[in-house]
Amino acid sequence: MLLSPENQLTQALPVLPVEIINDIIEEASGTLDVSSVSAIALTSHTFRIHANKARFSSLVPYRNHGHNIEHTSRGIRTLADIIECGHSAKPSMPGVCEFVTSFSLQMIGYYDEVMPALEDGRLAYIFNNLFWPSCLPPSSAARSLSLHIYRWSRNDDDYFFDDEDSPRYNGLSWRSIHPKLLIALEDLLRRSEITQLDLTEMRNIPRNFLQGSNVKHLRLGRSTISEIGSYYNYDNTAGGGPMLLESLDIDCLVSYKGIGLITHLDSDIPESPRNILPHLVNLSVQVRHPGNLEIMNQVLDRAPALQSLIVDIWMDSRDYISKQDSFSINYKHLAQLNSISFKIYEKKSSSAINLLLKYDAPPSLSNLSITIVHWARNPITYPATEHLESTDINVLDNHLARSSFYSVKHIDIVLVDISEENYKEYRTPSHLAPWCSYIKSQLPLSLEKNPGLDVCVRWKDCVVWKG
Secondary structure, three states: OOOOHHHHHHHHOOOOOHHHHHHHHHHHHHHOOHHHHHHHHOOOHHHHHHHHHHHHOEEOOOOHHHOOHHHHHHHHHHHHHHHHHHHHOOOOOOOHHHOOOEEEEEEEEEHHHHHHHHHOOHHHHHHOOOOOOOOOOOOOOOOEEEEEEEEEOOOHHHOOOOOOOOOOOOOEEHHHOOHHHHHHHHHHHHHOOOOEEEEEOEEOEOOOOOOOOOOOEEEEEOOOEOOOOOOOOOOOOOOOOOOOOOEEEEOOOOOHHHHHHHHOOOOOOOOOOOOOOOOOOEEEEEEOOHHHHHHHHHHHOOOOOOOEEEEEEOOOHHHHHHHOOOOOOOOOOOOOOOEEEEEEOOOOOHHHHHHHHOOOOOOOOOEEEEEEEEOOOOOOOOOHHHHHHHOOHHHHHHHHOOHHHOOOOEEEEEEEEOOOOOOHHHHOHHHHHHHHHHHHHOOHHHHHHOOOOEEEEEEEOOOOOOO
């Protein structure tokens, strides 16, 4: 029997375990440049699969934060064509969508440029093919979708028009989505293997949009949920237990009522505690005013299994000093909470952390992280310690030295530069060492009372700014 050249080569090679071959190919896929990977992939069916996994795992058809609408539209059309061609290829070669684990789309521009790309059927076609069961071994169990659509009119008089029921609303109202695209989006949410969903600038989301879905991780940014008895014919609110969300990321526009509408589809939201989010382990909340804290505490009261809490503080002392008696996290009942992370966007916000923590920390709390967002200056002319002094880290010392915080074994201070100057001097160990020493010098009592406490200082170049 004559063998093809590829089969002859395969027979001549030593037989290796599949796991080792996969490791070799994955290492090559991650090391070689794209042209080399593409060239080698043409000679090997197995390598081609691994190369496609590396190339198509994450699909991002936009650039420049979504402002280049022409590029994004072309990317959507090209991706739809590639998917369609894959269906006609030989059955032995999996299509592009077999490899996709995440799809992220941002389109920010003029209404008359954005809408054609949403309504020509290409995006709906992509949605109809994403995240369905694959014949390939999964590289990751996560399947994520991220959508951020923002439009504006060419008429200056309409720029600040904020009627969310209008199809020209700057964001995207659920009711104004093209019917074909809406059907594809609903099918994607409810019938595919999607596990993570990120929606930004989406208004009037029907409360049952996740009913029957596999979504466990939800982020809503500048988005709203439709009320009970809304105008949506498909908004069937009958029956159903709580949604089994494991992580939730919300900003100041999402209300506790909105969360209840999503997670519990009964017509009346139960008022008894600990029945809305029984499986939630991660919660991230943006706090711009004291009312946001009330929403967060309502969620905490109904999330008994919570393990990690992230709080973005966008307030200075003028915003919370008059509310300090009620400005606190209600977390004493969270027996599994082991990590709290604070992000500070205003100077002098360290005192807010003391107010939020109070003295009721659960014994399970072992990690505190404080991210300080700042505009870096040249470290030669502006010593970092000058900036650190302005953040008042020292006000935390007496507070964290109390016995209720003895369970905390690690404090992580993360300094994030948003100046875009990219001072490389900040990233050197020799530069970070005095920073760490300075931070520790501001927490002498905490370190004395809690001998097992470790304090670490890290540096990041940039942060995704949440407006």
